[in-house]
Amino acid sequence: MQAYHRPRTLQDALGALAGGAARVAAGCTDLFPATGARELTGPVVDITRVEELRGVTQGPDGWRFGAATTWADVIRADLPPAFDMLKEAAREVGSVQIQTAGTLAGNICNASPAADGVPCLLALEAEVEIGSVAGTRRVPLAGFITGVRRTVLRPGEMVLALHVPDAAAHGRSRFLKLGARRYLVISIAMVAVRLLVEEGRVSQAAVAVGACSAVARRLARLEGALVGARADETVGRVEAGLVLQDLAPIDDIRADAAYRGTAAVELIRRAIGDLVRA
Ligand SMILES: Cc1cc2nc3c(=O)[nH]c(=O)nc-3n(C[C@H](O)[C@H](O)[C@H](O)COP(=O)(O)OP(=O)(O)OC[C@H]3O[C@@H](n4cnc5c(N)ncnc54)[C@H](O)[C@@H]3O)c2cc1C
16 A cells, blocks of 8 residues: 555545545445455545544535445434435444444445445435535436446545435335345345325335346336325335336346346335335
């Protein structure tokens, strides 16, 4: 390893990243295993001591999750029920040790198809705040991850925070994940569902599926079919055809496309069933 920066301020962190040679390190739970070596190579900027990047806060327009916010921070945060899916995902990320070190921002920046945070944050309409010495910009999470291990981050940039707008922080939500075993497992399929039911009918529906495509997806056709449904009609509206048109599941070593499609439909039905029954 050439240089290990551990700045205390955001300004110093961005300064150390300027030039584009250094990599950001947060919890290192993805970064370190991916090196396949005993130590990280090249310059590294460890952001875990930067106070401005920590914590979950509510502002006038919504919720902010600083880039150094860990899964354990999410579990402990006082958040409305729309975020329950994110807490459920947090409790299923690896083990307690991984949840204590690993961050939400690291999960999205690593851009794995099996990143459990991504469907939840898509269903919460999250925006990604990106910074560099040149300034800041915001992009919707849906446009931030562009492929397997690919994001729109440019050299010298880092994620500063994730923002969830107030408009999406409504309703109740559920996250369900299927893996080859119950615990410490990479998802074969996972779903995040947020429903707002007003006067007996669904007024907002957000359904996102991960681990079935290169990048997790929202299912616009299914969401459209759910809006307006009475609570007792919702599960029946989850037709496989509607799901699969938007999902187009992939084959890989963990499961084939047909299995993934069946699993995703069943997980969505269960998640919606749990939400409308509770
Ligand atoms: C045993 C084990 C089990 C796991 N189980 C799960 C699981 O069940 N579900 C799941 O989704 N993941 C799982 N993971 C993966 C990992 O723990 C998560 O993706 C975690 O959220 C990554 O966060 P991190 O802070 O450790 O990221 P890091 O490893 O520090 O970084 C990951 C990548 O993102 C970049 N990065 C990090 N932060 C920023 C930033 N602010 N700006 C720009 N780039 C940044 C880094 O440069 C690196 O490329 C597991 C990992 C292990 C080792």
